[in-house]
Amino acid sequence: MKKPKELKVKPIKNGTVIDHITANKSLNVLKILGLPSDESKVTLAMNVQSAHMEKKDIVKIENRELASSEVDQIALIAPKATINIIRDYEIVGKGKVRLLNEIKSLLNCPNPNCISNTIEPVTGKFYVITKEPVILRCYYCERLMEEGEIESQF
Ligand SMILES: Nc1ncnc2c1ncn2[C@@H]1O[C@H](COP(=O)(O)OP(=O)(O)OP(=O)(O)O)[C@@H](O)[C@H]1O
Ligand SMILES: [Mg+2]
Ligand SMILES: [Zn+2]
Structure with a gap:
C-alpha cells in the first residue's frame, strides 16, 4: 500500500x-x-517522530517572529527547542533556546507568605540554581522550586 510522505507541519x-x-x-x-x-494563526503537532529525539512537538506561528527574550523562557519546559524564523518560506534564522540565570514575571512563588504573593505590584522573580534538573530559588523568600512545581504552573 502506498503511503504519502509525511508532512508534519x-x-x-x-x-x-x-x-x-x-x-x-x-x-x-x-x-x-x-x-x-485572536489574531494569531497557530498550528501544533504533538508526539511526532524526530531524528534528534524519540518524539517531539512542533509549534508553528504565522506572521510573528519571536524575540529571543520571549523564547528563552521556553527552555524551562522544553530545553531542546529550536527556533526557526521563516521569511518567504525560507529559514532565515535558527537558534536554540537558552535557560537564562533569572526568570521574571512568569512564575509564582509557592510560598503563600512571600511578598511576591502578598504585595500587589511585586511579581515572581527567581534565580536559576541548577539547569539539569531545573531548580529555581525565589529572589524574595529564597524558597526553592523544582521541575514538578514549575510545570504545575502551566
Ligand atoms: N516554510 C516553512 N513552513 C513551516 N515549517 C517549516 C518551513 N521551513 C522549515 N520548516 C520546519 O522547520 C523545522 C526546521 O527545518 P529544517 O529544514 O532546518 O530541518 P532540519 O534540517 O531537520 O533542521 P534541524 O537540524 O533543526 O532539525 C522543520 O520542522 C521543518 O519542517
Ligand atoms: Mg530536523
Ligand atoms: Zn518567594
Missing part, C-alpha cells in the same frame, strides 16, 4: 517554527508565549 510563508519541543509540552509552550490570541 505545512509550510508557512512568514513566521516562527518552534521545533524539537519536549513531547506533549507544546500547550505549555503556547501558554508561556501568551498564545493563542
